[in-house]
Amino acid sequence: xxxxxxxxxxxxxxxxxxxxxxxxxxxxxxxxxxxxxxxxxxxxxxxxxxxxxxxxxxxxxxxxxxxxxxxxxxxxxxxxxxxxxxxxxxxxxxxxxxxxxxxxxxxxxxxxxxxxxxxxxxxxxxxxxxxxxxxxxxxxxxxxxxxxxxxxxxxxxxxxxxxxxxxxxxxxxxxxxxxxxxxxxxxxxxxxxxxxxxxxxxxxxxxxxxxxxxxxxxxxxxxxxxxxxxxxxxxxxxxx
Amino acid sequence: xxxxxxxxxxxxxxxxxxxxxxxxxxxxxxxxxxxxxxxxxxxxxxxxxxxxxxxxxxxxxxxxxxxxxxxxxxxxxxxxxxxxxxxxxxxxxxxxxxxxxxxxxxxxxxxxxxxxxxxxxxxxxxxxxxxxxxxxxxxxxxxxxxxxxxxxxxxxxxxxxxxxxxxxxxxxxxxxxxxxxxxxxxxxxxxxxxxxxxxxxxxxxxxxxxxxxxxxxxxxxxxxxxxxxxxxxxxxxx
Numbered sequence: 169x170x171x172x173x174x175x176x177x178x179x180x181x182x183x184x185x186x187x188x189x190x191x192x193x194x195x196x197x198x199x200x201x202x203x204x205x206x207x208x209x210x211x212x213x214x215x216x217x218x219x220x221x222x223x224x225x226x227x228x229x230x231x232x233x234x235x236x237x238x239x240x241x242x243x244x245x246x247x248x249x250x251x252x253x254x255x256x257x258x259x260x261x262x263x264x265x266x267x268x269x270x271x272x273x274x275x276x277x278x279x280x281x282x283x284x285x286x287x288x289x290x291x292x293x294x295x296x297x298x299x300x301x302x303x304x305x306x307x308x309x310x311x312x313x314x315x316x317x318x319x320x321x322x323x324x325x326x327x328x329x330x331x332x333x334x335x336x337x338x339x340x341x342x343x344x345x346x347x348x349x350x351x352x353x354x355x356x357x358x359x360x361x362x363x364x365x366x367x368x369x370x371x372x373x374x375x376x377x378x379x380x381x382x383x384x385x386x387x388x389x390x391x392x393x394x395x396x397x398x399x400x401x402x403x404x405x406x407x408x
Numbered sequence: 409x410x411x412x413x414x415x416x417x418x419x420x421x422x423x424x425x426x427x428x429x430x431x432x433x434x435x436x437x438x439x440x441x442x443x444x445x446x447x448x449x450x451x452x453x454x455x456x457x458x459x460x461x462x463x464x465x466x467x468x469x470x471x472x473x474x475x476x477x478x479x480x481x482x483x484x485x486x487x488x489x490x491x492x493x494x495x496x497x498x499x500x501x502x503x504x505x506x507x508x509x510x511x512x513x514x515x516x517x518x519x520x521x522x523x524x525x526x527x528x529x530x531x532x533x534x535x536x537x538x539x540x541x542x543x544x545x546x547x548x549x550x551x552x553x554x555x556x557x558x559x560x561x562x563x564x565x566x567x568x569x570x571x572x573x574x575x576x577x578x579x580x581x582x583x584x585x586x587x588x589x590x591x592x593x594x595x596x597x598x599x600x601x602x603x604x605x606x607x608x609x610x611x612x613x614x615x616x617x618x619x620x621x622x623x624x625x626x627x628x629x630x631x632x633x634x635x636x637x638x639x640x641x642x643x644x645x646x
Binding site: 218219220236240341342343346347350351353354356357359360361362363364365370389393396 | 409411412488489490491492493523524526527528529530547550551554555558588589592593594595596597598599600601606632
């Protein structure tokens with residue numbers, strides 16, 4: 169399959185999720201997975217602004233604690249914070265410059281084995297609602313075409329999150345962001361339930377719930393709530 | 409805008425008077441956002457559990473009405489886990505809330521903003537803001553309203569834990585949304601270990617951190633690694 173063919177497949181897949189039963193968390197999980205694939209990155213995450221000045225990771229291709237730590241750290245410094253503040257892509261920052269700009273972030277990223285990081289804004293007109301963060305194990309420079317594609321994916325994330333109805337009123341942005349953040353917390357709580365009840369390591373809990381939600385066409389938020397309520401157990405997830 | 413920490417500090421500073429913490433918070437919120445009034449109700453998974461505070465008599469009446477009718481913005485916000493923002497109640501309110509809408513409009517309310525007070529699946533209540541002028545809260549107003557919702561969430565957690573008003577808590581207990589993932593994971597963990605609901609699990613976790621005078625994140629990590637059991641077993645000293 170050519171890149172162009174794969175690209176159109178991905179756009180159709182994403183468009184397909186922009187339906188009435190839309191769930192921000194499922195959508196962003198798909199988006200990060202496809203971004204990693206199309207841009208040859210090793211990890212990706214979407215960070216949202218909670219409108220009170222804090223950045224939170226709501227979707228990530230991996231739940232490895234060190235990676236989540238890297239997202240968290242960017243409340244203080246890092247490409248995501250700069251991208252979020254400036255509303256512009258922060259890409260292709262060389263290792264030396266990165267060390268100078270983000271000393272703590274650079275050390276933490278290197279410890280996990282990432283040698284380059286890129287951030288693309290989730291922007292709606294004047295407001296930046298978050299950023300998409302890409303991590304690469306090699307010191308990779310994104311080409312202009314890669315950056316354009318990455319920004320297109322980030323724009324789709326913004327459209328998916330805010331949807332057409334939100335564009336008309338600033339307050340509605342808060343509705344969507346707040347809902348996405350709450351869903352993410354529910355997923356974390358459900359991961360704790362799976363760990364305590366079945367010994368599922370926290371970095372595997374997300375994937376179990378995500379696979380189940382896809383197979384059964386139910387939103388991640390509903391699956392997480394069912395785990396918290398003990399309606400769904402690990403046996404349900406492992407059943408083919 | 410005001411931050412959650414500033415709001416809690418302002419409310420704590422006047423605590424101890426005849427008025428309760430939720431009332432003081434509603435008062436402060438109504439003043440800062442230029443509202444007719446603000447009210448806090450208790451909610452859980454089964455619905456409205458009663459009004460805990462309101463800035464004034466009219467708002468208290470609107471909050472009580474939602475309880476009596478089983479209908480209104482606060483209930484919807486809590487059920488949907490999402491803010492319900494109605495900038496023009498007159499135009500759309502009656503369709504959404506056939507009884508509550510017209511009563512609120514007749515009372516001079518043109519816009520209502522209801523925020524769920526929750527931490528993930530932990531449903532605690534709702535904060536409803538009533539304003540006489542139609543229109544949205546704007547970017548800054550929305551940010552301030554969300555900060556009040558965070559502060560109200562903290563106030564409800566304290567009420568559940570029966571922590572005395574004005575008593576100093578860990579700084580990291582002030583802003584549940586800023587908490588790290590491990591705290592939420594530990595909440596789920598404790599709910600299984602202690603065989604309690606998710607709300608009680610969060611209260612147990614916070615109570616332990618408070619009593620042991622340790623940061624919530626440290627306690628959460630100990631719970632997840634198995635170094636700490638909550639509640640403590642007989643003979644353990646934590």
